Structures are given as structure tokens and as C-alpha cells.
Amino acid sequence: MxxxxxxxxxxxxxxxxxxxxxxxxDGSRLRVVLLVEVYDGAQQQFLETYEQLRSHVESVPGHLGEQLCQSIENPSQWLITSEWESAPPFLNWVSSEEHVRMVKPLHRCVRDTRSLRFHVVRETNNASAGAATAREGLQASPRIGxxxxxxxxxxxxxxxxxxxxxxxxxxxxxxxxxxxxxxxxxxxxxxxxxxxxxxxxxxxxxxxxxxxxxxxxxxxxxxxxxxxxxxxxxxxxxxxxxxxxxxxxxxxxxxxxxxxxxxxxxxxxxxxxxxxxxxxxxxxxxxxxxxxxxxxxxxxxxxxxxxxxxxxxxxxxxxxxxxxxxxxxxxxxxxxxxxxxxxxxxxxxxxxxxxxxxxxxxxxxxxxxxxxxxxxxxxxxxxxxxxxx
Structure with missing residues (x-):
């Protein structure tokens, strides 16, 4: 109405x-989770395309690192997790024309994707890292939505x-x-x-x-x-x-x-x-x-x-x-x-x-x-x- x-x-x-x-x-570190469904038989093509793009992602300001994982139950399911200093650098990059051009080759072998974004609230670190490191960049308290x-x-x-x-x-x-x-x-x-x-x-x-x-x-x-x-x-x-x-x-x-x-x-x-x-x-x-x-x-x-x-x-x-x-x-x-x-x-x-x-x-x-x-x-x-x- x-x-x-x-x-x-x-x-x-x-x-x-x-x-x-x-x-x-709020300055908290950001974890991005990308769920990917690859076309049947296109797993190797997807991996090779990802390898070509990884070096570009690593040079993006604010990007701290990432992992590529494949499902142990369904080889067509992949998971990309990346960590960022905070949300703004990621949002600036993901909305850029550079990002649109960069991911275009991936969609030739991908059936579907789903992106989820999370602030890091708590984490478990190796004891040698120290308590201060464990708290660095964490969201101070849970939000009420x-x-x-x-x-x-x-x-x-x-x-x-x-x-x-x-x-x-x-x-x-x-x-x-x-x-x-x-x-x-x-x-x-x-x-x-x-x-x-x-x-x-x-x-x-x-x-x-x-x-x-x-x-x-x-x-x-x-x-x-x-x-x-x-x-x-x-x-x-x-x-x-x-x-x-x-x-x-x-x-x-x-x-x-x-x-x-x-x-x-x-x-x-x-x-x-x-x-x-x-x-x-x-x-x-x-x-x-x-x-x-x-x-x-x-x-x-x-x-x-x-x-x-x-x-x-x-x-x-x-x-x-x-x-x-x-x-x-x-x-x-x-x-x-x-x-x-x-x-x-x-x-x-x-x-x-x-x-x-x-x-x-x-x-x-x-x-x-x-x-x-x-x-x-x-x-x-x-x-x-x-x-x-």
C-alpha cells in the first residue's frame, strides 16, 4: 500500500x-563463507580456474587469507572461506567492476553459489598465541536483531x-x-x-x-x-x-x-x-x-x-x-x-x-x-x- x-x-x-x-x-574481523555447487564433471576445471584467481584475491587490501574445501560426501559441493580485516574492505572489493570481471570465468563451471558474511565474535587460538591475540579484531558483544x-x-x-x-x-x-x-x-x-x-x-x-x-x-x-x-x-x-x-x-x-x-x-x-x-x-x-x-x-x-x-x-x-x-x-x-x-x-x-x-x-x-x-x-x-x- x-x-x-x-x-x-x-x-x-x-x-x-x-x-x-x-x-x-564496528571494526571486527569478517569471515565470508561461499557455498559453491559445481556442475557434474567440472571439478577439475573449477579448481584450475580458482587457482588462476587466487593470486588476485590475495593482493586485495584487507584480505587476510582463505581456504578452499571440497565436500567429503558430494564432490560437486565446494566451500570457500575467506577472512578480512573488517567488513568495509570486503564490501568495497565485492562490489567493484574488478570483482565482476574476475569471477566471470568461475560461472562457466558453477551451477549455484551462496554467500554468507559473519563478524568474528569468539575464536580458539593456540595457547602460545596469547590472550591478546585471541581477542584482536573480535566483535565485542552479540547484537540483538x-x-x-x-x-x-x-x-x-x-x-x-x-x-x-x-x-x-x-x-x-x-x-x-x-x-x-x-x-x-x-x-x-x-x-x-x-x-x-x-x-x-x-x-x-x-x-x-x-x-x-x-x-x-x-x-x-x-x-x-x-x-x-x-x-x-x-x-x-x-x-x-x-x-x-x-x-x-x-x-x-x-x-x-x-x-x-x-x-x-x-x-x-x-x-x-x-x-x-x-x-x-x-x-x-x-x-x-x-x-x-x-x-x-x-x-x-x-x-x-x-x-x-x-x-x-x-x-x-x-x-x-x-x-x-x-x-x-x-x-x-x-x-x-x-x-x-x-x-x-x-x-x-x-x-x-x-x-x-x-x-x-x-x-x-x-x-x-x-x-x-x-x-x-x-x-x-x-x-x-x-x-x-
């Missing part, structure tokens, strides 16, 4: 509650086609939310910013199963076919390789999520786009995450929930706001930067017209922030929640 406006006269304060926080920015996985896809349209595509994307029957006994599609929110489309989804259960479920729905496939002529990047979803490359490039991972734990069905959902200067996307996402963490404990903040998505220099912040984003009053609050001292850093990280040109506290700085907010706001195309989600 489409979210309707909430009267601006509603109270903008709330009681502080235990908030949920998920983040890639809310059972929802958040992910987004983004792609660009041929200029001039935005209105046509918006109509196509808004006018389709919602897919069946139940995927299987353990997986359910909870919410889909779709926004436009210029010629960029962002589709954010929320899933309980298995994200990959939910994505496949949605892609197989006839009404969804019809819409995807209808918008193909308007995409800047050509794709053929009937061709597995073309579809894989498209969705790899379109993936917009959630790098931070925080919620106050307060439920408000009338809260409005908004999306803000923060185009980063080249090479600054991860730092910009981290800055927004830090401010959202602080705001989650501030009873004056109207923001009930915030998710930061980032890939390369594309940074998008999805927020649920009591009373609507205009009710926040101060544009810096709506932008996720209530601390005036950090507006200057935002200016250095934003690219071109997205930057707020004005020193905090100086005449005209408020106008600059208001312009930045107007430039960041994405247009809502559709926001649909499954019943009882």
Missing part, C-alpha cells in the same frame, strides 16, 4: 526504548523515461508474501531520484529464497520485461549470465540499520540519496550510521528507524519518520546530521550539487542545508507492506 501523510501536529517526542542496531562499521533482513537494488534509466517507468513500477499486483514455511516478504519500497531507481525489500527468513520467489512471479516478470527498453544497462533476464551480472551490479547492501524499537504504523517512509565524491562512499555511509546511532537514543528525534545502503559512491538512507520528514524542522536533523560540527564533513564527502555549501552557523548555512535536503529527497513510487508484516 502507499503510505499516506500523518498530520504535522502529532507529537515529535517519544520514550526511549531498547534499540536494535546492525552494522558493518529484529528478525528482518534488509536489502536493496539500484539501477539507472535512460534520461526522459522516468515518468513512464514510474507508472510501470507502481502499477502491478503484489506477489504472494509467503515464500515457504520459514520465509516471508514483509515490505517493498520503491523510489526514484533523477534517473536512479532504488527498490528496498524487507524479508523474514531466507533473503535469497525471497528474491528468487519474487523474480518468478508472472506479474513481476511482466513488469521487468516492460522496463527493459528504458534501462541504461542492457539485460536479458532469460539469460542466466546476463541476469547474474545485472543483479550483481544492482545490489545495494544494507551497511547499517538502527531502530528505536517503537512501532508506529502511521510513520512515513522516506528515502534520501547522498551521491558521494569518488572513493568517499563508505566513509559517508559510516558518518550517517554514526549519527543515526546517536539519534536512536535521543527522545527528541522523530526518526524511528533508519537503514543506510551503500555500494561504491551510491549511498541511500531509508528512514521511517513520525509526522513526516518536514516535521523534523531542522534540515540537518532530516539529513541525519543534527550535530552542526559534522555538516562540514558532509560537505567534503558529497559530490557536486549534493553538497551543502555553507559553514555551520554562518549566514545562509540553513538555506544550504535546506537545498541539500531537497536535493537528497527521493520520490516515492510505491510502498507496500504485506498483511501482518
Amino acid at each position: 502507499t503510505i499516506t501523510s500523518t498530520p504535522a501536529s502529532e507529537p515529535l517526542t517519544r520514550q526511549v526504548s531498547h534499540h536494535v542496531s546492525q552494522s558493518v562499521f 529484529d528478525g528482518v533482513i534488509r536489502h536493496a537494488l539500484t539501477f539507472t534509466l535512460k534520461p526522459g523515461s522516468e515518468a513512464t517507468v514510474a507508472r510501470l513500477l507502481a502499477d502491478y499486483a503484489s506477489p504472494e508474501p509467503r515464500v515457504d514455511d520459514t520465509t516471508r516478504l514483509c515490505r517493498t519500497s520503491l523510489f526514484l531520484h533523477g534517473n536512479r531507481v532504488v527498490r528496498a525489500i524487507e524479508v523474514r527468513g531466507d533473503l535469497l529464497a525471497a528474491l528468487r520467489h519474487v523474480a518468478q512471479q508472472p506479474e513481476v516478470r511482466a513488469v521487468e520485461e516492460a522496463i527493459n527498453p528504458y534501462l541504461e544497462q542492457d539485460r536479458d533476464l532469460a539469460d542466466p549470465e546476463s541476469a547474474r551480472v545485472f543483479y550483481t551490479r544492482a545490489a545495494l547492501p544494507a551497511v547499517h540499520h538502527v531502530t528505536t524499537g517503537e512501532k508506529d504504523q502511521a510513520a512515513q517512509r522516506h528515502a534520501l540519496s547522498y551521491p558521494a565524491r569518488p572513493g568517499c562512499g563508505m566513509r559517508l555511509a559510516q558518518l550517517l550510521a554514526e549519527r543515526d546511532e546517536a539519534a536512536a537514543d535521543d527522545p527528541r528525534s522523530p526518526v524511528l528507524c533508519s537503514t543506510v545502503f551503500q555500494r561504491d559512491d551510491v549511498v541511500v538512507r531509508l528512514v521511517d519518520v513520525r509526522g513526516g520528514i518536514d516535521a523534523a524542522g531542522d534540515p540537518a536533523v532530516a539529513l541525519g546530521l543534527p550535530d552542526p560540527g559534522q555538516v562540514a564533513e558532509l560537505t567534503t564527502l558529497l559530490d557536486g550539487a549534493g553538497a551543502a555549501d555553507g559553514t555551520p552557523g554562518s549566514p545562509g548555512a540553513g538555506d544550504a542545508l535546506a537545498r541539500a535536503l531537497r536535493g537528497a529527497r527521493m520520490d516515492l513510487v510505491t510502498d507496500r507492506r504485506a498483511p501482518h508484516a
